[in-house]
Amino acid sequence: MKTILTVSKLRFKLLSINWIDTLSIQIRALITVLPYLLFVWYFSQNNTNNINFIVTSFLLTLFLGNNIIMVSMYLQEEKRTGRYIYYKLLSLNIFNSIIGSMISWIVVSFFGILISYSIVSIILQSSFEISSLVLAFVALLITTILSVLIGIIISYFVVKKNNIRIVFYSFSILLFFSGNLYPITVFPLPLRVVALLNPVYYGLDLVRYYLSANYEQIVSVSVEWLILIVSTLIIAIISTLLIKKKFANLFS
Template sequence: MSLLYLLQIRFKLLFKNSVDTLSIQVRTLTTLLPILIMTIVGTSQNDKTSFVLVSFLLTLFIGNNVIMCSIYAMEEKRMGRGSYYQVMGISPNRIILGNMIPWIMISFFSNILAFSISSYFFHISVLSSKLFEMILIILILTIQSYCIGFVVAYFAVKRNNIKTTFYMFSIIQFFSGYIYPVDYIPIPLRYLVYTNPFFYGIDGFRQLLHLDYFLNISFQSKMGLIFLMTVLLLVGVKVISAMSWQWDNA
């Protein structure tokens, strides 16, 4: 069973259950939308508004990717397909990746649409001459979100509890600099921020857009840290995928 076959199955399921697919996006968006609107309305400065919008949508995109890894992994376990794949010698990485690629594509375009509508509605102008670097960072953040989601999914499957995902992701999100400003985090706890792969990606993205960013180093140095974190995460995915996953409900 190839990765392409798994992709085709997930695409068909997403389009067949399009209402459920859209409802996940809408529910997530409406959860934080009031905060976004109040923050944007409360400031007349274009750069501050752009900062909030970019942070919000990146959090939405990355957060959904991390959580959906566990949701799809738990779905495979609940339906008994995980054990079936294991007998066939299909790795957990291929199982979850086959489910996630279609979701990531749909989620990405829905966030682009949300960004375009918000930019028009709030009269936001976001310009940058470094389009290639921006695309590269988004691609790396996408890979990172999958890697972290995959690792978290292992513990969700092992404990047979999806709540594990939300607990672990809440900690990751809190120390990412996405929503909660790093300046307000006590200095001893900032080491948790510096070890968070997401922090460097979002900080670099804000730097490219000439928005407020925390880490005052060159963009090239920041990209080096981003690549280093990504390589470590890919190694982690390889290790976790080789471990014994508890696909049965025993």
């Protein structure tokens, strides 16, 4: 725990020193989604449900996808620089360093998404109940943990093959089958079944539901909660076993 906090503080310090890069993280999501909002405003397309669905899905998948990618980026950095050797000499776990780095990244990235979503909500004049916001945050928190765990599993293959493209391919597939820009109800039945096997979909769908950005529910909310929690626990076990039994060979 001490290592995690130390690395996290160091990453926060680096982010504050490189404040221009940090600021770019905060506004990147807004800049990306702004053209769509201007397009909607210019052509007077005021279908709030469609706009809310697309914006919410886009911001969430941007946040979760970056979490998955950054795990591989940080692990590759540790491997390339050889810092893992110093961790061994100091009897430190490399994954404590990765978690510390991810905490700082998630906090900065989350506030960027929050700022963007708040501005969009003001533009759309959206209103939410406190209970819905709390449940949306809890669902997002669990899904954030899930994204990091998935990132750890993918990073094993990235480091093993020394190919960062693996995480981008995996990331694209996961997001496609999470209904990131359109409801999965428009998928053909075989693709819809595949989407329902994707645990990220349930976390994303729950957040959309509580932020009133959802379409027809394929699965009931209570079942989605159950699947999300169970999936997170299963993937946590898999990633833990992978760390204990496989990663040691990569950093030897």
